[in-house]
Amino acid sequence: MVKAVVLGASGGIGQPLSLLLKASPLVDELALYDVVNTPGVAADLSHISSTAKITGYLPKDDGLKNALTGADIVVIPAGIPRKPGMTRDDLFKINAGIVRDLATGIAAHSPKAFVLVISNPVNSTVPIAAEVLKAAGVFDPKRLFGVTTLDVVRAETFTQVYSGKKVPSDATVPVIGGHSGPTIVPLFSKVSPKFEIPADKYEDLVHRVQFGGDEVVKAKDGAGSATLSMAYAGFRFAEAVIKASKGEKGIVEPTFVYLPGVAGGDEIVKATGVEFFSTPVELGPNGAEKAINILDGVTAREQELIAEAIKGLQTNIETGVQFIKNPATK
Numbered sequence: 342m343v344k345a346v347v348l349g350a351s352g353g354i355g356q357p358l359s360l361l362l363k364a365s366p367l368v369d370e371l372a373l374y375d376v377v378n379t380p381g382v383a384a385d386l387s388h389i390s391s392t393a394k395i396t397g398y399l400p401k402d403d404g405l406k407n408a409l410t411g412a413d414i415v416v417i418p419a420g421i422p423r424k425p426g427m428t429r430d431d432l433f434k435i436n437a438g439i440v441r442d443l444a445t446g447i448a449a450h451s452p453k454a455f456v457l458v459i460s461n462p463v464n465s466t467v468p469i470a471a472e473v474l475k476a477a478g479v480f481d482p483k484r485l486f487g488v489t490t491l492d493v494v495r496a497e498t499f500t501q502v503y504s505g506k507k508v509p510s511d512a513t514v515p516v517i518g519g520h521s522g523p524t525i526v527p528l529f530s531k532v533s534p535k536f537e538i539p540a541d542k543y544e545d546l547v548h549r550v551q552f553g554g555d556e557v558v559k560a561k562d563g564a565g566s567a568t569l570s571m572a573y574a575g576f577r578f579a580e581a582v583i584k585a586s587k588g589e590k591g592i593v594e595p596t597f598v599y600l601p602g603v604a605g606g607d608e609i610v611k612a613t614g615v616e617f618f619s620t621p622v623e624l625g626p627n628g629a630e631k632a633i634n635i636l637d638g639v640t641a642r643e644q645e646l647i648a649e650a651i652k653g654l655q656t657n658i659e660t661g662v663q664f665i666k667n668p669a670t671k
């Protein structure tokens with residue numbers, strides 16, 4: 342039996358993500374939580390004939406507790422999205438508190454669940470969730486993930502656009518680092534099986550992967566950021582976590598994790614100097630079983646991109662950690 346919970350289920354990401362989870366044969370029970378509209382969204386989805394039993398909760402009547410109790414996997418797309426001219430870090434002021442409060446609920450009501458954080462800025466909201474879980478004494482680094490799958494999906498898509506060739510279906514373009522502008526580092530040299538990127542397209546391709554989110558924010562013109570592609574990516578990652586938890590072997594996805602708590606992570610901390618980092622992670626029954634170090638043998642240009650990413654990440658991570666450790670200074 343798998344119980345999935347979506348926190349922020351009535352939003353632009355939350356609704357299509359809930360639709361995909363409701364339609365999935367991997368999910369037996371689906372609980373939707375938001376500060377608005379969940380009874381309606383749940384009623385609507387309940388008419389779909391897939392097997393997942395669905396319920397909707399609002400904050401009243403212990404809604405968060407009831408949604409989370411018994412959860413195996415909790416996906417968090419709660420929080421405000423960007424408008425043109427904003428960076429993801431501009432969302433911190435509001436979203437940091439939202440993620441802190443939801444993580445507090447998870448610590449109390451579903452401390453063993455896999456927690457997938459979508460809310461931006463991911464580079465800071467994941468450290469916030471980690472600090473909340475640590476303070477409650479229930480932090481398991483193998484079970485907390487920042488969802489960076491949309492960067493991987495974009496890298497796969499744009500690679501095809503720029504090369505004019507189909508990326509083999511068994512190939513993943515690894516994207517490492519974090520989830521904002523220059524902290525996003527696609528490693529085209531590490532695509533396996535090998536896939537040549539035309540040299541004259543390389544810089545444009547990297548830029549599109551790093552700033553793909555801005556393209557959508559601009560096109561939506563004040564109506565938010567990526568929602569449908571994010572729901573697709575969020576579902577892809579949630580499905581990977583669920584399949585691995587059921588024993589399926591060989592599932593590897595890049596994701597933003599707390600490295601010191603994941604096997605293989607220390608080596609990456611040594612190389613980067615940061616404790617939270619997105620890297621390909623082998624998933625298993627307990628979550629993140631192994632952080633895979635793909636930093637060796639990257640190109641000189643990729644080396645530069647990684648150094649730039651680390652600078653940004655250091656600040657973002659510290660901002661998140663301090664928000665919980667020293668709330669008075671915020």
Ligand SMILES: NC(=O)c1ccc[n+]([C@@H]2O[C@H](COP(=O)([O-])OP(=O)(O)OC[C@H]3O[C@@H](n4cnc5c(N)ncnc54)[C@H](O)[C@@H]3O)[C@@H](O)[C@H]2O)c1
Pocket residue numbers: 348349350351352353354355374375376377418419420421422423432436439442443458459460461462463488489490491492520565566567568571
């Ligand atoms: N990780 C990624 O790759 C990625 C991609 C796209 C968007 N995002 C981020 O995801 C977040 C959501 O984006 P969206 O477009 O769905 O926004 P949205 O405004 O459409 O939806 C957010 C939902 O969160 C709900 N919410 C607010 N406070 C809440 C709380 N305390 N508890 C529960 N629900 C709460 C709102 O009511 C709303 O329904 C944003 O922060 C956005 O930047 C991340």
Ligand SMILES: O=C(O)C[C@H](O)C(=O)O
Pocket residue numbers: 422423429461491553554555557558566567
């Ligand atoms: O760009 C955004 O603000 C949303 C999201 O992080 C994205 O990459 O699309």
